[in-house]
Amino acid sequence: MSGPHHKPKVSEREARQVAEAAREQDWRKPSFAKELFLGRFRLDLIHPHPMPATEHVQRGEEFLAKLRDFCETKIDGALIEREARIPDAVIDGLKEIGALGMKIDTKYGGLGLTQVYYNKALALAGSVSPAVGALLSAHQSIGLPQPLKLFGTPEQKETYLPRLARTDISAFLLTEPDVGSDPARLATTAVPDGDDYVIDGVKLWTTNGVVADLMVVMARVPKSEGHKGGITAFVVEAGSEGVTVENRNSFMGLRGLENGVTRFHRVRVPAANRIGPEGAGLKIALTTLNTGRLSLPAMCAGAGKWCLKIAREWSAVREQWGKPVARHEAVGAKISFIAATTFALEAVLDLSSQMADEDRNDIRIEAALAKLYGSEMAWLMADELVQIRGGRGYETADSLAARGERAVPAEQLLRDLRINRIFEGSTEIMHLLIAREAVDAHLAVAGDIIDPDKSLGDKARAGAQAGVFYARWLPRLVAGPGQLPRAYADFHPAGHADLSTHLRYVERTSRKLARSTFYAMSRWQGRMETKQGFLGRIVDIGAELFAMSAACVRAELLRTTEPHGREAYQLADAFCRQSRIRVEELFGRLWNNTDDLDRKVVKGVLAGTYTWLEDGILDPSGDGPWIADATPGPSARENVHRPIR
Numbered sequence: 001m002s003g004p005h006h007k008p009k010v011s012e013r014e015a016r017q018v019a020e021a022a023r024e025q026d027w028r029k030p031s032f033a034k035e036l037f038l039g040r041f042r043l044d045l046i047h048p049h050p051m052p053a054t055e056h057v058q059r060g061e062e063f064l065a066k067l068r069d070f071c072e073t074k075i076d077g078a079l080i081e082r083e084a085r086i087p088d089a090v091i092d093g094l095k096e097i098g099a100l101g102m103k104i105d106t107k108y109g110g111l112g113l114t115q116v117y118y119n120k121a122l123a124l125a126g127s128v129s130p131a132v133g134a135l136l137s138a139h140q141s142i143g144l145p146q147p148l149k150l151f152g153t154p155e156q157k158e159t160y161l162p163r164l165a166r167t168d169i170s171a172f173l174l175t176e177p178d179v180g181s182d183p184a185r186l187a188t189t190a191v192p193d194g195d196d197y198v199i200d201g202v203k204l205w206t207t208n209g210v211v212a213d214l215m216v217v218m219a220r221v222p223k224s225e226g227h228k229g230g231i232t233a234f235v236v237e238a239g240s241e242g243v244t245v246e247n248r249n250s251f252m253g254l255r256g257l258e259n260g261v262t263r264f265h266r267v268r269v270p271a272a273n274r275i276g277p278e279g280a281g282l283k284i285a286l287t288t289l290n291t292g293r294l295s296l297p298a299m300c301a302g303a304g305k306w307c308l309k310i311a312r313e314w315s316a317v318r319e320q321w322g323k324p325v326a327r328h329e330a331v332g333a334k335i336s337f338i339a340a341t342t343f344a345l346e347a348v349l350d351l352s353s354q355m356a357d358e359d360r361n362d363i364r365i366e367a368a369l370a371k372l373y374g375s376e377m378a379w380l381m382a383d384e385l386v387q388i389r390g391g392r393g394y395e396t397a398d399s400l401a402a403r404g405e406r407a408v409p410a411e412q413l414l415r416d417l418r419i420n421r422i423f424e425g426s427t428e429i430m431h432l433l434i435a436r437e438a439v440d441a442h443l444a445v446a447g448d449i450i451d452p453d454k455s456l457g458d459k460a461r462a463g464a465q466a467g468v469f470y471a472r473w474l475p476r477l478v479a480g481p482g483q484l485p486r487a488y489a490d491f492h493p494a495g496h497a498d499l500s501t502h503l504r505y506v507e508r509t510s511r512k513l514a515r516s517t518f519y520a521m522s523r524w525q526g527r528m529e530t531k532q533g534f535l536g537r538i539v540d541i542g543a544e545l546f547a548m549s550a551a552c553v554r555a556e557l558l559r560t561t562e563p564h565g566r567e568a569y570q571l572a573d574a575f576c577r578q579s580r581i582r583v584e585e586l587f588g589r590l591w592n593n594t595d596d597l598d599r600k601v602v603k604g605v606l607a608g609t610y611t612w613l614e615d616g617i618l619d620p621s622g623d624g625p626w627i628a629d630a631t632p633g634p635s636a637r638e639n640v641h642r643p644i645r
Helices: 012-022 032-037 054-074 077-083 088-096 115-128 130-142 145-151 154-166 281-292 295-317 329-358 364-389 397-402 410-421 427-438 440-450 456-477 500-530 532-561 565-591 595-607
Strands: 170-173 189-193 196-207 214-221 230-237 243-248 259-270
Touching: 032 364, 032 427, 032 500, 032 532, 054 088, 054 115, 077 397, 088 130, 115 130, 115 295, 115 329, 130 145, 130 170, 130 281, 130 295, 130 410, 145 154, 145 230, 145 281, 154 214, 170 196, 196 214, 196 230, 214 281, 230 259, 230 281, 281 364, 295 329, 295 364, 295 410, 329 364, 329 532, 329 565, 364 410, 364 427, 364 532, 427 440, 427 532, 440 456, 440 500, 456 500, 500 532, 500 565, 532 565, 532 595
Parallel strands: 170 214, 189 214
Antiparallel strands: 189 196, 196 259, 214 230, 243 259
């Protein structure tokens, strides 16, 4: 780096080292999903299903009732969609009922809800307006309250949490115009100057940034005498001199989202506003996301519930060829998929959230799987709903209402859900993140063998260590309870569907998954990290196995606590049977795929070999650079920041 404001030039290896350093290195608590990827089906970690304390349920239900009334009487989702803005009165009302402080401790003026009830609240609010759900989620899941709770000093908590619980909206600023999932190239700087830091740079896609009062800003501190340096987290007052919101961005969905471009020019921030030590910014961000990611699957599960409601109501009244369309197998299969998958998404969400509340397990993989699986499956469910609705699914709610039909915003849901596969870790990045955690045990014992920077002595020691580990581990992958006909018999109560067969399948398949991973590591060794197609399929298999496990455990919980246990068993059975088909297809594609050919085609595309294929069209894109200039300096644009007071 030639100067404090020059974008760092980093190699692929250096970028990976930065990401690796930000990971939580240790596993101090058990992890169901980690064990699953290692071929060990630890049902005891999730069954019996963990339950919330009575006082938490009472507090949560009281707030849900208040929020439901507010959503029904004060939020007009169609108006937000038309005007592309959440009315200030709605945000003021959310503040009044305490919605900004759902996850903040009561001693700071918050509601102190559990993760389970926070998620229920997001699903409820997001069903009325996904933009409102996004506002609340960005404020509390990745905004300032969570990193302060985990890493803030007592003084910082006393100063900011009461504001965040009642009046102040927060935003999280990491992404830059030329920096997405590769934080090693972060260009925004925070240069020490006496008791302050001076921040310069530009941040992109700052959700809540347009209306924020307080921001978490990630900036690079240059290494110097007395300063360790590195990417560091700061609390910045949005009204500080030198902070300019230069643009309010617009998107295909979430039209009420207050997302912008924020420029920092010589913004002075007191050292007391630094969260954690210098260089800890990425670790703070990733740790915050461990539970913060659960907000997205919460709204995805809510979306599935709405898809099911509309599919049920519409398919019962729409007739084709003498009977309701639901009675036609082609449509019925879609409805079954929506119902079964919604059940599984809620099972994954509630299980992961309750484990987060209990804090007995390390849920970093479970939360990541919930985000990955929820965002992908909710998109598929919304797409199927549009198909079930036919032309009416493609038509806007306003257009439907204008010609006298029910204003069902199916196409809006599809647009709103699309972003979930991108932000807070795109599907592709989530695959790599989860895969890294899934192979952590292997790298811990054998990583030095495939590390080109290690000496022959280091490699020899690693080889001996790996030999001991695999001598114990590999034989355990040969046989297990999944091969015993009576294993997990508790999941086959009289008069109910047989879920024990699915748990036996999960146990057998987890061992098969571990064997496949080991074989791939033996085959590709250091090149394993480049096999992203293979790693993605490994993770997708693990996600299906986790969802099957959660669905079965939830069905058994509902059998013992609710009147619809038999129906829950039926949904879990349907989901598991659908999931098993997807798993078998993914296993087939581990070794039978076009990955190598695809790389050759991509090489040709980038070399211009196929430009002739682009003939015959016109490109309607406008002029301008692919990536906007983010050179530090004073802003030349109007400040569109609008705090809501």
